[in-house]
Amino acid sequence: MPEVIINGPEGRLECRYMPAEASDAPTALILHPEPDKGGTMNNRVTYALYKLFQARGFSVMRFNFRGVGRSQGVYDNGEGELSDAATAMDWLQAQNPSSRQCWIAGFSFGSWIGMQLMMRRPEIQGFISVTPPAVTHDFSFLAPCPASGLIMHGELDEQVPPESVEKLVERLSIQKGVNITVDVLPGANHFFTEHLDPMIERVEAYLNDSINEDDFDPLA
Incomplete structure (x- = not known):
């Protein structure tokens, strides 16, 4: 799990980067x-998300x-953090010029930043x-949402009730061909304290179903 230091907008950014074996692996x-x-x-x-994508063959x-x-x-x-994320993605893509897929994943604040980055x-x-x-x-800012994805949520999340996420998705303008899947995990709280493994299993299942046959499949 190599440590990487890259130049960010406000100085160094501390990173962990794991390259895939295949040169055209998704990022x-x-x-x-x-x-x-x-x-x-x-x-x-x-x-856990990092380890899942690594196991799935991503850089x-x-x-x-x-x-x-x-x-x-x-x-x-959030404004500067979005710039940090853009810088990190630039670096990641520069290391993987042959990659044919690019994904973004985030938890809580990270998901908000990730979806803003997706618009850009x-x-x-x-x-x-x-x-x-x-x-x-x-x-x-999701007007419309430009890419398909999964929103994972805990049924017993008291900080962000599942109903608020469902209302958010209902309000979104979604372009043709884009699908947003909302998966509410029974019994899970905001931090998935006792439900981390089943949450990751559901994310993995989504990834397995979402990689197009015409695209690179690192597990094929």
């Missing part, structure tokens, strides 16, 4: 939860937003959004 960027509330790239949900990267861990800078309420980067083919903060953050 995935994983984004962590609220930096101002102790979220880091080592968050258990973020780490995968996670990193600390500015002001977290060894990343320089200070928390910027048409090469992103799919997304995994775990407990998007639909109560506290504005998702109106």
Whole structure:
């Protein structure tokens, strides 16, 4: 799990990067939860997503937003963090010029940043959004949502009730050919404390169903 330091908008960004064996393997960027509330790239949900994409044959990267861990800078309420994510994706794509797929995945705040990045980067083919903060953050920028993806949520999430996520999806303008799947995991709380493994299993099943036959399948 090699450590990588890249130049970010406010100085260095601390990253972990695992390249795939195949040169045309898909790429995935994983984004962590609220930096101002102790979220880091080592968050258990973020780490589990990273390991899942790695096992699935992706070249995968996670990193600390500015002001977290060894990343320089200070928390910027999302604007700067979006720039951090764009920089990380630039680096990831530069390392994988033959890749034919690009995915974004994030947990909580990370999912909000990831979906904003998706609006700016048409090469992103799919997304995994775990407990998007639909109560506290504005998702109106998804007009329309440009790529298909999975929203994963816990049935007993008290911080972001599942109904708020369902209302968010209902309000979204979704272009033709784009499908947003909402999967609510029974019994799970906001952090998937006792349900991390079944959550990851559902994300894996979604990935297996979503990789097009015409695209590179690292497990074929």
